[in-house]
Amino acid sequence: MSINEIPLSRPDITKREIDLVTRTMMTGRLSIGPMQERFEQQIAEQSGRNFGVAVSSGTAGLHLVLRALEIGPGDEVVTTPFSFVASSNAILYVGATPVFVDVEPNSLNMDPEKVEAAITPRTRAILAVETFGNAAHMDKYAAIAARHEIPLIEDCCEALGSSCRGRPAGSFGRAGVFAFYPNKQITTGEGGVIVTDDERLAEVCRSMRSHGRPCEFDSAHAPTPERSVRDPVSSGPSPSTGSWLTHVRLGFNYRMSEIQAAIGVGQMERFQEILQKRESVAGMYMSRLMGVPELTLPDVMPGTEVSWFVFVVRLQTEYSCDDRDRIITELREHDVGAAPYFPCIHLLPFYREMFGFEPGMFPIAESVSQRTIALPFHSQLTERDVDIVCQTLELMISRQRLARS
Numbered sequence: 001m002s003i004n005e006i007p008l009s010r011p012d013i014t015k016r017e018i019d020l021v022t023r024t025m026m027t028g029r030l031s032i033g034p035m036q037e038r039f040e041q042q043i044a045e046q047s048g049r050n051f052g053v054a055v056s057s058g059t060a061g062l063h064l065v066l067r068a069l070e071i072g073p074g075d076e077v078v079t080t081p082f083s084f085v086a087s088s089n090a091i092l093y094v095g096a097t098p099v100f101v102d103v104e105p106n107s108l109n110m111d112p113e114k115v116e117a118a119i120t121p122r123t124r125a126i127l128a129v130e131t132f133g134n135a136a137h138m139d140k141y142a143a144i145a146a147r148h149e150i151p152l153i154e155d156c157c158e159a160l161g162s163s164c165r166g167r168p169a170g171s172f173g174r175a176g177v178f179a180f181y182p183n184k185q186i187t188t189g190e191g192g193v194i195v196t197d198d199e200r201l202a203e204v205c206r207s208m209r210s211h212g213r214p215c216e217f218d219s220a221h222a223p224t225p226e227r228s229v230r231d232p233v234s235s236g237p238s239p240s241t242g243s244w245l246t247h248v249r250l251g252f253n254y255r256m257s258e259i260q261a262a263i264g265v266g267q268m269e270r271f272q273e274i275l276q277k278r279e280s281v282a283g284m285y286m287s288r289l290m291g292v293p294e295l296t297l298p299d300v301m302p303g304t305e306v307s308w309f310v311f312v313v314r315l316q317t318e319y320s321c322d323d324r325d326r327i328i329t330e331l332r333e334h335d336v337g338a339a340p341y342f343p344c345i346h347l348l349p350f351y352r353e354m355f356g357f358e359p360g361m362f363p364i365a366e367s368v369s370q371r372t373i374a375l376p377f378h379s380q381l382t383e384r385d386v387d388i389v390c391q392t393l394e395l396m397i398s399r400q401r402l403a404r405s
C-alpha cells in the first residue's frame with residue numbers, strides 16, 4: 001500500500017496523551033503506580049462496576065478470569081465461533097473445552113436459545129462476546145447463566161461504551177474484560193482491564209497478574225494488596241521485605257505499565273469525544289451504503305446502543321467466499337484497507353485438529369464469515385475518505401458481478 005492508503009484502523013492520540021506519558025516517564029515510576037489505578041477506576045466507572053484490574057492485554061484478562069473462577073480440564077464453556085480467536089483461546093489456556101453455539105444472524109451474537117440448549121452438567125461458564133460492539137442479548141445470557149447457577153463471562157473487548165437495555169457493556173457478567181489494542185475504541189498500545197463487582201475475584205486477579213503475590217484475601221500472608229506492596233525496583237529497597245517475594249499462587253506477569261496506563265487515562269478523558277467521532281463516521285457509512293442492494297449493513301437492534309468498534313458490511317448470499325476475498329484484495333490494491341472479520345474459530349486448522357470440527361456445524365456463523373468485509377473505520381475519517389471507500393467498494397462489487405456473469 002502507499003501513503004494514499006486509507007487504513008483499516010487508526011488510534012486517536014492527541015497532545016493530552018503525549019503529555020501524560022511524558023509526565024509519567026519523568027516521575028521514574030514506570031510500573032504499579034497511580035496511572036494504573038486511575039485508569040482502572042475510569043474503566044470500572046464507564047462499565048458501571050465497582051472494581052477494575054488493569055492487565056497487559058484483553059487475552060491476559062480473559063485468562064485470569066477463567067483461572068480465578070477455577071475453570072479447568074473437564075469443564076465446558078459455552079461460547080461463540082464467530083469472534084476474534086482470543087475469546088476461545090483463553091478457554092484452551094486453562095485446559096477447558098469450548099462448546100460453540102451458532103450465532104443469530106442480525107446481531108451476530110450467540111443465539112440465546114442455542115446457548116440454553118448447549119448447557120450440560122459439565123458447563124462451568126458462558127463466555128459471551130459483544131461482536132463488533134453489539135451488546136444485544138447480554139441480558140438474556142445473564143438470565144440463562146443465573147438460572148443454571150454458572151457465571152457469565154463477558155468478553156466486551158470490542159464494546160467499551162455500548163449498552164443493552166440501558167446497561168453498559170461490562171456490567172452483565174460475573175466479570176467482563178475490555179481490551180485496548182490500537183484498533184479498539186480507545187487504546188493503551190497493548191492492554192486490558194477486567195471489571196467486576198466481586199471483590200474477591202478482583203483481588204485474586206490482581207494477585208495473579210503480578211506473580212501470585214498475596215492479596216487481601218490471603219489472610220495467612222499479611223494483608224498486603226499489590227497496591228501497598230513496595231516494589232523494590234520502582235520505589236527503592238522495601239523496608240522489611242514485606243510480601244514482595246511471597247508468592248501464594250501460580251501467578252503471571254500480566255501487568256500494565258504506567259506508560260500504557262497514562263495513554264489510557266488520556267483516552268478516557270476524551271472518551272465521549274472519541275465515541276461521537278466514531279458514531280458520526282458510522283452514520284456516514286450507513287447513509288452512503290444504505291441503498292446498495294448487494295450489501296447487508298450492521299444491524300443496531302432496538303434497545304441496544306452500539307459503540308462502534310469496526311464497520312463490517314456483508315455481501316448477499318449469492319456471493320461466494322472467493323468473490324469476497326477478491327473484492328478485499330482489490331480494495332487493498334486501491335489503497336483501501338479491508339479485512340475478512342472474522343474467520344470462524346472452529347474452522348481454524350488447530351481447532352479442527354483438536355476437536356474434529358467440520359464445516360457445516362455452525363451454518364449461520366460460517367455463512368456470515370464468508371461474506372463479511374470490514375471497511376476502514378476510525379475517528380479521523382472524513383466524508384471524502386468515506387466517499388472514496390464506498391465508491392471503490394461499489395466499483396469492485398460490480399466488477400465481481402461482471403466477472404461472474
Ligand SMILES: *Cc1c(COP(=O)(O)O)cnc(C)c1O
Nearest residue numbers: 057058059084086087157179181
Ligand atoms: C481484541 C479482542 C480480544 C483480545 O484483545 P488483546 O488485547 O489483543 O489480547 C479478545 N476478544 C475479542 C472479541 C477481541 O476483539
